[in-house]
Amino acid sequence: MKKYKILLAISLIAIGLMSALVASINEKKEEQKQINSVPQMDNRWETKSEEFRTHYPRQFDSWRKTKNSDEIHDMLKEYPELVVLWAGYGFAKDYNAPRGHFYAIEDNRNTLRTGGPVDEKTGPMPTACWTCKSPDVPRIMAEQGDDEYYSGKWSKYGSDIINPIGCVDCHNPKTMELQVNRKYLDDALKAAGITDLANASQQDMRTMVCAQCHVEYYFAKKTTSAGKKAAVVTLPWANGTSVEAMEKYYDDLEFSDWTHKISKTPMLKAQHPGYEMWKTGAHGKNNVSCADCHMPYTQEGGIKYTDHNIGNPLENMSKTCMNCHRVSEKSLLANIAEKKARKDELHTKAMKQISAAHLEAGKAWELGATKEEMAPALKDIRHAQWRWDYAVASHPAFFHAPEETLRVLGTALEKAGDARIKLAKILAKYGASDYKAPANYSKEDAQKIIGLPFNKLIEEKKQFNDGLLQEWKKEAEKKGIYNPESTKDVEHKTSYN
Ligand code: HEC
Ligand code: HEC
Ligand code: HEC
Ligand code: HEC
Known part of the structure; x- marks a missing residue:
């Protein structure tokens, strides 16, 4: 009898365990189904990412982890030459390394570059400065049209553009398919003959959603059909996406972002040609997408989903690099450190040369050099700085495209050297051959x-911060597009206080 009781007990335990397992599998299947299904959002342009949480908790929770990347890294302090390189332009005021997507709006409002507007008509920047910061941007573009979106001052949209980079930046909220909601990318891809988005593969889309923002662009001046002045985000790709092709594009238009305060050079500011650089590297050439490294698939129990904590893939190598590479993590890390050191060497050299060239040009002007004398040297400075900036502004291009980064920095150094030889002759002519620029x-x-x-x-x-910004937040809440809870515990961090 005893034997039977034991057997019965064992069977009961086994049945219990089995049912628990089945229940858990069913539960996971339910969740996987939910992830794969598409809930109907009432609002076509739901820009509050937290509204997606009930349907997609794992994607939301991992997206929100971009909040953990919150350190302010003051680049002007690390490389003071940048202040001279950008004299007369916003970046000389304040420039930090990027943080998590969660801070895109916060940082845009905090940077000294956007100034201290007092109403919707003041401040130094145009509306276009919001373009890669928020899902509210494609919403406004859809509601008001591109022309209206691109006209007026940055402060015009303070109470409308309020949520940081979120679900609707990369997804169609009705179908949850990947979708690019900013038209300028499609226009540029067509102009460059790369592809058009309607024909892009799913693998391409895993890069294109990032290329909406991580690209080189400029603000093209335009008068709208309603007679308003507009600054329109445009990608300068009509001749191609290489550094020389874009340089030619800008030169042909005689475009400049600003005139340098010291050297009076008509300057170009490279923004962040991350996509363009990636294309030239080993991964880009093999169509290893941005998402392959920055948004790896993650397995939790039986559930597989895309990790939305976009950050540094090296913090997660087993889920990213190690899917494809057979060598050890240690040797990959050593390889990357070497790439960075090589880039840093040329990067700092180029920066110092270009800074000296600006200051020498400033001295030459002071001594009475003429426009005609200066023009060839200024052209070299323009090209040197554009190339240096192109190579380093898409921050880890040294990893995404190591050879191209070094090549471009090499040509920047060459152009800076050319400028300084020309300037030395001018300075000598005006009796200042012993001039030494501050270093x-x-x-x-x-x-x-x-x-x-x-x-x-x-x-x-x-x-x-104490005035207009507080009004913006209140108005946005009234409009129902902002939930103050979503930013409640955000620490106020800047480079200047
Ligand atoms: C709507 C525009 C936009 C889109 C879309 C976008 N980014 Fe970003 N990204 C930004 C901005 C702006 C920042 C800087 C945010 C800050 O510093 O406040 C940034 C920062 C980053 C960072 C730095 C994060 C950190 O913690 O330092 C990485 C990495 C990144 N993006 C990768 C990607 C990838 C990969 C994609 C596509 C899957 C993508 N981004 C899509 C605008 C965008
Ligand atoms: C910067 C772009 C970007 C943002 C922002 C973003 N996603 Fe995604 N999402 C992706 C990419 C890339 C994939 C992978 C798609 C693929 O390859 O099929 C994805 C996949 C998904 C999927 C499909 C299932 C899965 O996990 O692969 C869901 C659901 C999803 N995202 C929900 C969200 C939600 C909810 C938010 C906002 C909290 C969000 N996403 C924000 C780029 C983004
Ligand atoms: C093969 C993997 C891989 C691919 C593909 C890839 N990245 Fe990265 N990315 C990295 C690594 C690794 C780093 C961190 C490098 C470092 O700083 O040490 C990084 C860093 C970044 C940063 C952070 C900059 C900073 O200073 O915080 C941005 C932005 C970024 N990548 C954007 C992109 C975009 C956009 C694409 C697609 C066009 C892309 N990446 C494709 C591996 C990749
Ligand atoms: C989806 C697959 C895939 C992923 C993920 C991936 N790689 Fe690669 N990697 C490749 C391919 C393909 C090549 C090109 C190999 C060739 O040309 O022989 C490559 C080449 C490289 C090279 C040599 C080329 C160069 O640029 O110096 C390095 C280093 C490298 N990968 C590092 C990494 C690191 C670090 C990560 C993670 C952050 C990573 N890879 C993620 C597929 C991948």
Whole structure:
């Protein structure tokens, strides 16, 4: 009898375990079904990402982890030459390394570059500065049309563009398919003869959703049909996406982003040609997409989903690199460190050369050099800085495209050298052959050299933060497009206080 009781007990336990397992499998299947199914959002343009949480908790929770990448890294402090390179332009005021997507709006409002507007008509920047920061941008473009979106000041949309990069930036909320909602990318891909989005494969789309923002662009000036002045985000790809092709595009248009305050050079600012650089590297050439490394598939129990915590893939190598590479993590990391060191060497050399060229040109102007004398040297400076910027502004291009990064930096150094030879001759002509441009200065020194009223900028920003910004938040809440809870515990971090 005893034997039977034991057997019975064992069977009961086994049955219990089996049912628990089946229940758990069913539950996971339910969840997997939910992930694969498409809930109907009432609102075609739901830009509050937290509204997607009930349907897609894993994607939402991992997306929200981009909040953990919150360190401010002041690039002007690390490389004070940047202040001289960007004299007369917003970037000399404030420039930090990127943080998590969660901070896109926060950082756009905090940077000294966007200034301290006091109403919807003031401030230094156009509306276009919001373009790669928020899902509210494609919403406004759809509701008001591109022409209206691109006209007016940045401050015009303070209470409309309020949620950081989120679901609707990359997905069609009705179908949850990947979707690019910014038309300028499609226009540019067609102009460059690369593809058009309607024919892009799923694998291509895993890169294209990022290329909406991680690309080179400029603001093309335009008068709209309603007679308004507009600054339209345009990708300069009509001749191709290489550094020389875009340089020619800008030269042919005689376009400049600004005139350099010291050297008076008509300058170009490279934004972040991340997609263009990636295309030239080993991964891009094999169509290893941005998402393959930055958004790996993740298995949790029986559930497979895409990790939406977009950050540094090296923090997650087993799920990214190791899917494809057979060598050890350690040897890959050593390889990457070497690539970075090689880039840093040329990067710093180029930066110092270009900074010296600007200051030498400034001295030549001071001594009475003429426009005609200066023009050839200024052209070299323009091209040198554009190339240097192109190579380093899409930050880890040293990894995405190591050879191209070094090639482009090599040509930047060459152009800077050409400029300095020409300037040395001019300086000699005006009796200043012994002029030595300041070097090894700090961020504060550099801001003095270029005459930047740093403290005034901070004061204006503080008034904006306490005043207009608070009104924007209240209005956005009233419009039903902003949930203050979503940013409740965000720490206020900037480079300047
Ligand atoms: C709507 C525009 C937009 C889209 C779409 C976008 N990004 Fe970004 N990305 C940004 C901006 C803006 C920042 C800088 C945010 C900040 O510093 O506040 C950024 C930052 C980053 C960072 C740095 C994160 C960190 O923690 O340092 C990485 C990595 C990144 N993006 C990769 C991607 C990838 C991969 C995709 C596509 C899957 C993508 N991004 C899509 C605009 C975008
Ligand atoms: C920067 C672009 C980007 C953003 C922002 C983004 N996604 Fe995704 N999402 C992707 C990519 C890329 C994939 C992979 C698609 C593929 O390869 O089929 C994906 C896949 C998905 C899937 C399909 C299932 C899976 O896990 O693969 C769901 C559901 C999803 N995302 C929901 C969301 C939600 C909810 C948000 C907002 C909290 C969001 N996504 C924000 C790019 C993005
Ligand atoms: C083969 C893997 C891989 C692919 C593909 C890839 N990346 Fe990266 N990405 C990395 C690694 C690794 C880093 C971090 C490098 C470092 O800083 O050490 C990185 C860093 C970044 C950063 C962070 C910059 C910073 O300073 O915080 C951005 C932005 C970025 N990638 C965007 C993209 C975009 C956009 C694409 C597609 C066009 C892409 N990546 C494709 C591996 C990849
Ligand atoms: C989806 C597959 C895939 C993933 C994921 C991937 N790689 Fe690669 N990797 C490739 C392919 C394909 C090549 C090109 C190989 C060739 O040309 O022989 C390559 C080449 C490389 C090279 C040599 C080329 C160069 O640029 O120096 C390095 C280094 C490298 N990968 C590092 C990484 C690291 C680090 C990661 C993770 C952040 C990673 N890869 C993720 C597929 C991948």
